[in-house]
Amino acid sequence: MSKRRPQLNQLIAVELQQRVTSGYYEPGDQVPSMPQLAEEFGTSEAPVRQALERLKGQGLLIGQQGRGTFVRKLPALRQHGTDRYRRRVWLHAGKAILEGEADAQAHQVRQEVRELAEVEATERVAERLKLEPGTPVWVRRRRTLIDDVPNQLADSYYPLHVVNAVPQLREEHTGPGGGFARLYEAGFEPTHGLEEFVVRLNPTEDQIVLLDLPDMMPVIDWTRTVYDQEDRPIEVLVGAKHPLLTSIVNTFTFED
Template structure:
């Protein structure tokens, strides 16, 4: 019965997406019942996917459904020419909003995983843009973009890389992007990742590594840790 009442409040958005539920003690007082009963009701809502538990913080109404990542289309040049970076295009086409929290702009030694993909010596300096990306004010991914220093010029080094994002700036500099490769793998998050992405207990993350090429030359390595319950990757392949 308590689960039914809380469910009704969630469905009607009396309890809005992202809103924190009252504490167990507050629910005990509201419904005049024992803690075990409240916990059982919350377990029902967790199992239904209506709420998510954040360790040490509380229980929250789950945000809107996953964003759909359109693998075959999101890096199309027409989106950059229209001033839309890939994630902005995908989110806005689904009625969502995007913002980023800039964490770092810096020259750093290339990590091994980056160096091998850029075909440079490990620890050679590269430029990195570190961000935390939000959709509908929900943290979705921790994203790092690594560039060879000769590519990381102008607005690529600035907080706002301009219309169309860094790929548009790379092409503005005369490096025409020709292809992208992506690798996806899955694992459980570290405690820091779980906190940064507001992940509930048991939610995995997606490790994504993408390489952008201009001709045969890699010009960026992008690594992301993505909330596993907030993304759907959609692929289309020719049947030839």
């Protein structure tokens, strides 16, 4: 049995969506008019209108009466790869990492704790924590919203001996500076780490719902492993970021 071919309006919607997600159309840009798009795609205005309405429904585009259609300005948060983890933010200023970034960029950040529980470590988590798969670990599942728009999911996993020494990690609110500050105070000083980012074309159902992802939208899969002063893994974070609400910036130097 042959697969049904996508309708023209769906193909146009996919192309326009890719232009938005790739940055070809930037936030605030005006999208070409329906006659212009119809000419570009070699069709009538009806499929173009349907495609535009679909993207408006997804929240990617917004229509302005008498002006046209524009790429919606979403509250994208710039995340500076090295600076965001400096002690001056979470230890000296007493702000959680995302809170410090949001304040610096005039955004409001809100975090929802979804689950606090003891679970079995998956292979992905166990490998990074240097444990056997199935070993009990503690998880803190959170969802973060920037200006009330879902921005990321973050599930932090800790070895039980760490959580036993840092009981605040079992609580909904860990206090000023967040979990890193509590780890530092308990003698598990976060000194270095590794972050991995992968674009996933097929988000999970939970990611689609919790991040309010539009149809056909990929997700940024995020894994972070944090080590202490003795090179012991003390936290593994498995999460997902909304691709339109995240801008990851890294600085670097040229050294031998």
